[in-house]
Amino acid sequence: MSDNKELLHFLEKSKTQFHAIHEIKQILDTNNYVELKEQDRWDLKKGGKYYTTRNGSAIIAFQVGEQIDDLHFQVSAAHSDSPTWKVKEHAQLKAGPYVQLNTEGYGGMLIAPWFDRPLSLAGRVLVKEGNKVVSKLIDIDRDLLIIPNVAIHLNREANNGYKYNNQIDLMPLLAMDNKDDAMYLKMIAQAAGVKVEDVVSHDMYLYNRTKPTTFGYNNEFIASGKIDNLQSAFTTLQGFIAGKNDQAINVYSVFDNEEVGSATRMGAGGTLLYDVLQRVVTNLGYTSEDYYQAVAKSFMLSVDNGHAIHPNHPEFSDKNNHPVLNGGVVIKYNANQKYTTDGLSAAAFMSLCKENNIPYQPYANRSDMPGGSTLGSISSTNVGMLAVDLGLAQLAMHSSYESAGAKDPQHMIDACKAFFSTNMIVSDEGVQVG
Numbered sequence: 001m002s003d004n005k006e007l008l009h010f011l012e013k014s015k016t017q018f019h020a021i022h023e024i025k026q027i028l029d030t031n032n033y034v035e036l037k038e039q040d041r042w043d044l045k046k047g048g049k050y051y052t053t054r055n056g057s058a059i060i061a062f063q064v065g066e067q068i069d070d071l072h073f074q075v076s077a078a079h080s081d082s083p084t085w086k087v088k089e090h091a092q093l094k095a096g097p098y099v100q101l102n103t104e105g106y107g108g109m110l111i112a113p114w115f116d117r118p119l120s121l122a123g124r125v126l127v128k129e130g131n132k133v134v135s136k137l138i139d140i141d142r143d144l145l146i147i148p149n150v151a152i153h154l155n156r157e158a159n160n161g162y163k164y165n166n167q168i169d170l171m172p173l174l175a176m177d178n179k180d181d182a183m184y185l186k187m188i189a190q191a192a193g194v195k196v197e198d199v200v201s202h203d204m205y206l207y208n209r210t211k212p213t214t215f216g217y218n219n220e221f222i223a224s225g226k227i228d229n230l231q232s233a234f235t236t237l238q239g240f241i242a243g244k245n246d247q248a249i250n251v252y253s254v255f256d257n258e259e260v261g262s263a264t265r266m267g268a269g270g271t272l273l274y275d276v277l278q279r280v281v282t283n284l285g286y287t288s289e290d291y292y293q294a295v296a297k298s299f300m301l302s303v304d305n306g307h308a309i310h311p312n313h314p315e316f317s318d319k320n321n322h323p324v325l326n327g328g329v330v331i332k333y334n335a336n337q338k339y340t341t342d343g344l345s346a347a348a349f350m351s352l353c354k355e356n357n358i359p360y361q362p363y364a365n366r367s368d369m370p371g372g373s374t375l376g377s378i379s380s381t382n383v384g385m386l387a388v389d390l391g392l393a394q395l396a397m398h399s400s401y402e403s404a405g406a407k408d409p410q411h412m413i414d415a416c417k418a419f420f421s422t423n424m425i426v427s428d429e430g431v432q433v434g
Contacts, residue, residue: 015122058266079258083107107259239416300387302376308393325405328359339389340376
C-alpha cells in the first residue's frame with residue numbers, strides 16, 4: 001500500500017457516494033462478507049462476516065467474534081459524500097445558442113476550483129421496470145461539461161475578489177443545440193441502457209475529470225477529488241478487513257449526507273447504526289438489556305479528515321495544535337464538542353498508537369475560528385458510545401481537487417487494524433486496551 005495504488009484506484013472509481021458504496025461492496029465481497037438486506041430476516045452466527053446497505057449510499061459491515069465473553073462493539077465511522085453540484089430534476093437550461101445544466105450546490109464547497117476544467121456526470125437513474133422503480137448506477141465517463149469563467153477583460157475586478165452567484169455563474173455548458181428539450185434525458189437513459197420513457201427520476205452529480213495522482217519531488221503527496229472523506233472510508237475499510245477480534249463485534253460504517261448535516265435515514269444522525277446494532281444483538285440471542293450494556297462498553301473511531309497547516313497561510317492554524325502532511329493520524333479536539341474527542345477517548349487511542357508505533361498528532365481550530373462538526377458527536381445522539389474524532393491531514397478541503405500526504409493512508413490503516421485487533425472495553429474506571 002505504500003505506493004497508494006489501491007487508494008488512488010478507489011478514489012477514481014468512486015465518482016459519487018453511490019459509486020463509493022458500490023466499490024466498498026466489491027471489496028467486502030472479495031473478502032467473503034455476506035450481504036444482508038434490511039428488509040429480509042437475518043440469521044447471524046458467531047464468527048460470521050456481514051454487511052448491509054441503505055439507499056445505496058451508506059453501508060455497515062460487521063465481524064462477529066467467536067468467543068465473546070463481554071459483549072461490546074468496536075466501531076469505525078466515515079462518510080461517502082463530498083461537496084459538489086447536483087443536477088436539478090428539470091435539468092436543461094437554454095442560454096441563447098447554448099444548452100446548460102441546471103445545478104445546485106450540495107454541501108459547502110470551494111467554488112473557484114470548479115471553473116475551466118473538464119467535468120462529467122455520475123450518479124443513479126431511477127427507472128421503471130414492470131411495476132417497480134429500480135436504480136441504475138451510471139458514469140458518463142468522458143469530458144462532457146465545463147463551467148466557463150468570464151474573461152478578465154470583461155470582469156476587471158475578478159482578481160480583487162468576486163462573489164459568485166450559484167444560479168448565474170455555476171451553470172455548466174453542455175451543448176450548442178437548443179432544439180432538443182430531451183437531450184439530457186436521452187443521455188442518461190443511454191448510459192443506463194434503458195428507453196427515455198422508462199426514466200422516472202435521477203440523482204446526478206458533477207465530478208472533476210482530473211485523475212488522482214501522486215506528486216512532489218519524492219512523490220510525497222497525493223491529489224484527487226473527494227479525498228475528504230473517501231480517503232477515510234478506504235483506510236478504515238482496509239484496517240477493518242485486516243483486523244480480527246474474537247471477543248468483540250467489529251463494525252465498519254460509512255454514512256451519507258455528512259456534508260449537509262447528517263439528518264437523513266442514511267446519515268449519522270439517522271437510525272442506521274442503531275438499527276443494525278439492535279438487530280445484531282437480538283439475532284445472536286441477546287436481550288435489549290444486553291444491547292444497552294454493550295453500547296456502554298463500546299468505543300468508536302469517528303474518522304473524517306482534518307486541516308493541515310497551510311504553506312502559504314500558517315496564520316489560519318493554531319500555533320501548537322496544527323497537523324502536517326505525513327505526520328500521522330490526526331486526533332481532533334474541540335471544546336464545544338463539534339468533535340467528540342475527550343480526554344478519556346484520546347488517551348485510550350494514544351495508548352493504542354504507542355503500543356503499535358503509529359504516529360499521531362493533535363488538531364484544534366484557532367480559538368477565534370469555529371470549525372465544522374462531523375460524525376462522532378452526531379451519531380452519539382442515537383448510539384451513545386465513547387468516541388474519538390480522527391482524520392488525516394489534508395490541504396484544500398472541499399475543493400474539487402484536494403491534496404494530502406502519501407505516507408498517511410498507511411498510518412490510518414495501521415491504526416484501524418490495531419483497533420480492530422485489540423480488545424477495547426469502556427467502563428466507569430476507564431478503557432481497557434488489550
